[in-house]
Amino acid sequence: MSAALLAVENLSIRLPAPDGWRVVVSGLSFDIAAGESLGIVGESGSGKTLSMLSLLQLLPRGAAVGAAHARFEQRELLQLSRPQLDALRGRDIAFVFQDPLAALNPVLTIGRQITEVMRRHFGVRGAEAERRAIALLSKVGIADAAARLHHYPHEFSGGQRQRVTIAMALAGEPRLLIADEPTTALDVTVQAEIVNLIKSVQRERNMSLIWITHDLSLLARIADRVLVMYRGEVVEQAPIDRLFSAPEHPYSRTLLGNLLSGSPPAEPDGPAAGAPTAPGPAAPAPAAPAQEVLLAARGLTVRYSRGGRTLQALGGIDLDIYRGETLALVGESGSGKSTLARALIRTIEPTAGSVSFHGSNISTLSGGALRGVRRHMQMVFQDPFSSLNPRWSVAAAIAEPLVVHGLARGSALGARVAECLKMVGLDASAATRYPHEFSGGQRQRICIARAIACQPDFIVADEALSALDLSLQAQILTLLQDLKARFALTYLFISHDLSVVRRIADRVAVMYLGRIVELAPTGALYEHPHHPYTRALLAAVPIADPALERTRPYQPLAGEPPSAARPPPGCPFHERCPRAQDRCRTDLPALAEILPGRAVACHYPH
């Protein structure tokens, strides 16, 4: 192996704290050769991002960074002067950040932002810079690059924005690209495209790559070697294959255990799928046909009109949710998952259609009667930080549904709050404390306690795990399953994470552009997806098996989801569908049962 491009030894970072110093990273050593891919995995707060930022002296003032050495091509990074740093940043080492919207300046065209890098580092300007920028944009997969050069960041979708920031990073022709969770904010299909893009650029330029992530399975497709970080220290450093086959540190094993118990989705039975994956735990049994319908939607439609344009968020949904099942809603962002859930429990007023709960129509209820029904339907939200009122104690938050519905008061109320806290695994002493004193996972437990306080039948979990670290996800998932078994709950589980869905759901409804395109029992859906979109979605999920990931042919889904303001005629998916025929461009396929319990909205299902 050639000499290391970047060699770091014994890096430590301390941040000032009210009582002296807080050590956030210690004893970090690693090196990376030219053309190599290094993955850094760890939970939030484990120091991944801070260590990378510290190498370019990008940490906030006051942070104390020390290292035996941090050498990039014979240069000691920590001893560079400002001008030397300016010449290095973006030229030799470039960053791609998690949130592309925050990383781009909203008042400058993307052309300006890309050419700025070239002007800065190569003195290239004017027409030549524009020509190079257009070439770069085309390379990162922006169609019609010459025209898009003059557009502003808000005119791009999330995935396209991330492509633009990658183009910006590549503009300096860096030797090392540091990608800090660049796909975390993106849908799984877009994630797959971005990964493909960065990997192909890397091969072409023999660039080194450091990929920071909390998702170990993603690294199977990306990294040669992996650094596992835990609380500011490297607990394991190993080649990717060895880490997945024989992890040494207990923490690595926990990380992997979380992945494997989630079980990677099986390879859809496409033409090239030969290698059988390790069988996961048996998929939950499909819902028995003769079950009682708890909640039924008919022709549920939500339209927004703004400035004369109509945006159809939900296009006539028919859906039955059976008592005691977990139904998962999956789909890309903007597909209408959350809108559907909110229209079902009527925190959004549907434009048309009806919802019946326990057999009685609730779409005509209002005021007190509607609030009465809400007692039986509760919701857990994505962001545990914003969904608790910062001014309310935990006890007050959990008691609220009980107070609202007049179910308990005085000492009975306190007792019930304590009981709910215990059910979600928190100590009764938490009651008098305030939300800011709790971590994300604990807050989500509080939100769950609030949701179960008035003994509802039906709970909507809207991306309830998405904001949490992997190990916490597993805990909360277990909690949800326990509660379901104890109180015969019915869940509507909204998620974009297909491995989580596989673990918890009985049935899965796949949504695309405000419609359900496939509805099937979980096991059957993962084994044999019928709709082309479902297949693309499943294929985009990273598999926690490096060997398989290397051989797996992956064809990313072309293009972006169409806008709900201008839905394409015919099948909404036809523009991106590999199987589309003439009929798909004109006729909208209805959701039809093709096998017992399996419905697909497609003219030519697999």
Next chain:
Amino acid sequence: MKFLATLYRSPQTRGGLIILTLVLAIALCAPLLSPEDPYQVNPNARLLPPLATSQLSAASGATSQGATSQGATAQRATSERHLLGTDSVGRDTLSRLIYGSRLSLTVGFLAVVLSALFGTLVGAVSGYFGGWLESASGWLIDVQLSFPFLLLAIFLLGALGGGTLAVVLVLALGTWVNYARIVRAQVLSIRNQGYVEAARATGAGAARVLFLHVLPNTLAPICVVASFSMAQAILTEAALSFLGVGLDPSTPSWGTMLNDGRDYLVSAWWIATMPGIAIGVTVLGVTLFGDGLRELLDPRGLR
């Protein structure tokens, strides 16, 4: 009591609390503290500097409305020490300052409380419910803002006929718009917070969500505006009196004293400076206390 004890812990809030308590005590005990009758005019003692001594004229005591008895006045009639000097008609500045605190504090507090309540209510309702309520309140705000305040005040006070209560009402009318606009903006953003949706999904009604979830979280900017408005109200009251539509100009209030002193800034600086300091100190007290209160009401600020 625990509440007060917590307030007392922070040095800033303690300062604010001490200042406010002192000012209030002075206002309450004005008759006991003031050395002279604040209404008493003395042509022989005009524009005396602080610490000067005056000779009382024969006319003294005739118009006494204060607590000092005729006899006491007569006894001290020969010479009187004016700790903070006298004004253009020979009234004792310190006494007027002490008595003035009563009126200024009453007007300031009442105006602030009234305008904050009304403005917050309008802002909250229009921000939370939107629709025609928002249009209506927006219209109300525009109408209010399109009138020059002083013109409106003169007109209204002319119609209402002056008096403390009328002045308070007019002052509140002039400032409620500030609260309404700030609260509306706050409510618009808080309305979309997760906990508001969570409360609604739980089944909580609109009033409950608005008053228990939304409004408490708008408290911080309200406190800030209120402490500024307090000073503004005290000064505006003076402006109104100066224009002859507010209170009787002979009534001691910090605002009227400031106005009186305006013409003598060069020759007799103390007339305007003393009430200025009094207003400054009171506002400082209100601000410190308001800040502490705001922090105390926010659980995130507690250790």
